[in-house]
Amino acid sequence: MSKDTVQNGVVVSMEYTLKVDGEVLDSSKDSGPLSFLAGHDNIVPGLEREMIGMKVGESKDVVVSPEDGYGEFDEEAFVDVPVSEFPDDMELEEGLEMMVTDEDGNQQMAYVDSFDDEDVTLSFNHPLAGAELHFSVKVTGLREPTSEELDHGHVHEDGHQH
Ligand code: ZN
Numbered sequence: 001m002s003k004d005t006v007q008n009g010v011v012v013s014m015e016y017t018l019k020v021d022g023e024v025l026d027s028s029k030d031s032g033p034l035s036f037l038a039g040h041d042n043i044v045p046g047l048e049r050e051m052i053g054m055k056v057g058e059s060k061d062v063v064v065s066p067e068d069g070y071g072e073f074d075e076e077a078f079v080d081v082p083v084s085e086f087p088d089d090m091e092l093e094e095g096l097e098m099m100v101t102d103e104d105g106n107q108q109m110a111y112v113d114s115f116d117d118e119d120v121t122l123s124f125n126h127p128l129a130g131a132e133l134h135f136s137v138k139v140t141g142l143r144e145p146t147s148e149e150l151d152h153g154h155v156h157e158d159g160h161q162h
Contacts (some may be wrong), residue, residue: 003142006054008039011155013086013141014051019134033140040153044069047135064133073130080119092120095127 003010013035018026029032038043040053046068054060066072086092096112100122113123149156 003144004023004055004162006038006051006139006142008028009145009150011141011143011149012036012038012051012139015138015140017136019136020128025128035141035153035155035157037145037149037153039112042154043131045135051139052135056142059136059138060135062135064135066132067132069133070126073125077150078113078120078126079124079156081121081122083115083118083120086120097105098122 006012013033015028016026017024017028026135034043036048036049042048044064045063045117046064049068050060050062050064083092092112092115094112094114098110098112099107100110101107106142110122110124111127113121115121146156
């Protein structure tokens with residue numbers, strides 16, 4: 001089966017720029033082209049859906065709503081944790097991300113929203129929750145994944161192996 005368009009199970013390389021409110025937040029001009037394995041939740045769903053069917057060399061501007069991006073902003077998704085529960089050697093700073101485990105043993109990504117001498121306020125909102133994402137993308141390559149990449153559900157490049 002020929003893999004000459006973006007489709008599930010194909011490794012897609014792309015140049016991209018992400019803007020929110022007119023400000024460039026992320027760009028392959030700084031970080032290099034991004035590769036992802038389509039169909040494996042490697043990128044936000046609203047972007048992947050719009051890229052299906054694109055060919056190498058094709059460009060597109062895609063606007064992704066919060067619900068198809070990093071989620072709606074949830075005013076309730078904050079929790080105060082005593083500073084004493086964090087490792088002594090942890091350098092707290094706003095925006096710091098960490099994995100936390102809830103009472104049910106589920107792991108979740110949290111971000112430091114603010115902190116003082118006593119409490120750290122963690123947000124379970126992604127930093128881009130509630131944001132409308134403006135992507136400009138250009139497909140620069142398509143290839144079959146290796147069987148290991150398919151197993152892991154992500155791309156192994158730039159020495160990334162895990
Ligand atoms: Zn891996």
